[in-house]
Amino acid sequence: MESKRVKPQLKKNLWKPEEDLILKNYVETHGEGNWATVSERSGLMRGGKSCRLRWKNYLRPNIKRGEMSKEEEDLIIRMHKLLGNRWSLIAGRLPGRTDNEVKNYWNTHLNKKCLLGKRKATNSNNHEEEDNEENMNKKNKLGPPFHSEPHGSSLISLTSTTKLGLEEGSRKEESTVTEGNRMDYYTSSFNWDKMDYPIMPEAAVGGAGNSASFVFDDEPLIAYMDSFILLEAFGCGGEEL
DNA sequence: AAGTGCTGCAACCGCGTCATT
DNA sequence: AAATGACGCGGTTGCAGCACT
Incomplete structure (x- = not known):
């Protein structure tokens, strides 16, 4: 036997x-x-x-250790707005940083920071709503920190399954995007690596013509569509829309 | 000095996706 | 087309170190 x-x-x-x-x-x-x-x-x-x-x-070589710079922090916040908890994609925009590091940094530093900012900005009777949103975001693995439909408008919705092709190093990464994952739609319409700006463009984190201010969750939808996002998603600074 | 609670980070786990057979 | 294994991702856990009492 x-x-x-x-x-x-x-x-x-x-x-x-x-x-x-x-x-x-x-x-x-x-x-x-x-x-x-x-x-x-x-x-x-x-x-x-x-x-x-x-x-x-x-x-791995080229791993960057130590404190996050202000620029990196800004970028994480903005990318998180855009992508939600897609840590590997966010980390892909931060040379030398890993998804785990970005995730930890978000959970320990930025999450608090953002919640604090949120709390300041909202009046006290919204707390229950915030909690619900947090839970919603937790449940929806792919979902960015999206809020209830702003002003009752219906956002872009997908009727079919779309593929988003993103290069991460040499590996071709594809995620299936289904109806409802709205921010995936924004990101699916372009190829990060074909973009001709540097990975952390000064412009995108506070340079001329682009706002560097933080955008908190309680801001209306247009906040998500700020110039940085529009630049990335649609190849324009927003002026043309 | 000892005990307790908190924080931050490294690592593990479960699940989904993709490639191969 | 189905089964299987490898890989990658995001969520979660465990623990060391620090602050506070």
Whole structure:
């Protein structure tokens, strides 16, 4: 009778410097990918996912560590307005930053900041509504922090499934966009990488002709359609609309 | 100095998507 | 067309370090 091959117990919790070194050496020698085999071949008793995460978030070259700059912070806020919790896409606009880092930064710093701004801007009887919105956003995984239909208008809605093609590094990333994911529609109509402005254009974060002011959730829809978004989504500064 | 609570971050988990067979 | 495995993403958890009492 053939005995079942016993899976080795995988290590969890924090990575040690020597483990980092092993993984780094392995990936530099063999290249990225085939994470499932990395643990076997490298001798690391870690799951493929764990190895991939560690490489992607910490060991990869050009990873930027340390405090977020004001520009990065602005960009995260604005991108979050545009995309919602699409951390990998947001991180893709921030060179050297990872989705995990952006996500953590949002949850620990910016989320509070925005909520605070919101609270200041809204009067006290809106609190229940805010909570509901938060819950709604939580439930809708793909949903950006969208609010109830502004002024009863109906926004662009999709009648068919659309593909949004976004390059992330060398990998072609495609997300299915279904009816209701409205901001995906905005982003699906253009290709980030064909855009000819720098990744963090000064203009987009406060340069001439573009507002750098924060936009909080309680602002009307037009706030989402500010010049930055329009520039990105439609290739114009908004003047033509 | 010790205990407690809070915060921030690293890492894990579950699920969806895609490629391959 | 269906099954399977690999990969990527977003949500969540666990823990170390810090502040406060």
